[in-house]
Amino acid sequence: MDNASYQREIINHAGLDMLNLSLSQLEKAKEAFLTHDSDLAEEVINTENRVNALDIKIEKDCEKFIALYNPVAIDLRFIMAIRKINFDLERIADHAYGISRYVVDVDKSIPKHLIKAVEFEKMYETISSMFDNIIEAFENKNVKTARKVFKKDKIVDVINVNSFNIIEEEIKKDNTIIAEALILFSVVKKLERVGDLIKNVAEEIIFYIDAEVVKHKRKK
């Protein structure tokens, strides 16, 4: 293996670490939110430093790779894609941090019937499955798996759109849950953004492997 291929492999590995780390942050944030486990939420908050450090390491490695190895064709697409993927994953980890902050800052847990009504767990499961898809797609350079997330993101979008009316109805029924309902609503919004970011990652994986630009192309 030549030096450039070796450096590329290191960046690829760091990209995979970032994928696994942000998935882990998101999973822990979900667990902490559903069980109102402030210790677990603290763990997510503390791990944010690791996410930021990895983000900076990848940025620096990419800069070095471009400067020293003048990548072209698939190498160039790889490095361009990984910079964007890294940015998207860092944003996802930020959302996990935000969700965990609610758990630490707010005393009350979210009523179970409210969580069930907005299909919160289905939303989270869909996002986890999308995450599995992009990890597999990235690791095995599998464009077909990357494309699976587009359909799944629509499920996330529908849950997000419906959540407004559902939460409004629940508040009308019981106005003592306003604070919890608003927290849930904002977490749903965060997850909707996470879905979009995972979609962006899938688009970048497709661009890097097939040189096809899919963003802004699909029908809404």
Added chain:
Amino acid sequence: MTLDKIIDPALKKVPKIEVKDVKVWYSDFNAIKGISMDIKPNTVTAFIGPSGCGKSTFLRLFNRMNDYIDGFKLDGKIKINGDNIYKKKINIEELRKEIGMVFQKPNPFPKSIFDNVAYGLKIQGINDKKFIAERVEKALKQADLWNEVKDDLKKSALSLSGGQQQRLCIARTLAVEPSIILMDEPTSALDPISTAKIEELIFELKEKYTIIIVTHNMQQASRISDYTAFFYLGELIEFDKTKKIFTNPEKQQTENYITGRFG
């Protein structure tokens, strides 16, 4: 019509050079194995490929420099400005007035700077001193060397630096006003500053000339050329716009070569 066709004015022009199914042999060795390509006027085309792939042989077909090599044989057609340059009645001196060449190592004559640039005109039988002086000045200005040598035109060309010598050779080529310039690794013996000057020059010259450059430097090919041709084992593997070759080439062999995975 695609957007590219609307914005690329060169596409509207007829080819400057047309190559149809060209095969070259050196005795039994088949150096070029059936290549066809059109080169558009006022473009820079880079020929890339590993050593021995035939790119220099192919370049030297355009001014018939391979004719002197023992056992050279050509099959196929090469037209420049619509004329078959391998037809029997071709005037090779006239052809070489049309096609200038710059080599890997600067090769000034052991004469003064002025005489080097004036050489091509003098062997054409031009005696008008004023005319020659004007042409020499114009060529040196075009080659971006005038300001550095205007007070020392009588000095030996061999006293110039390598980069200056190469620009002098370009000026010598330009003085006879060709329309095509062939460059065979023109910067491989130069430092980065001299290389940058030659590259800048190529960019400026494109307006008036059709330039073909053989280079082993991938970054140079991507920086300066409009089109890139990748040769391998005597075949033209891929020929396309440089931006296409260096972002998403069609052929795996091309990608492997430009990313340094073989060659």
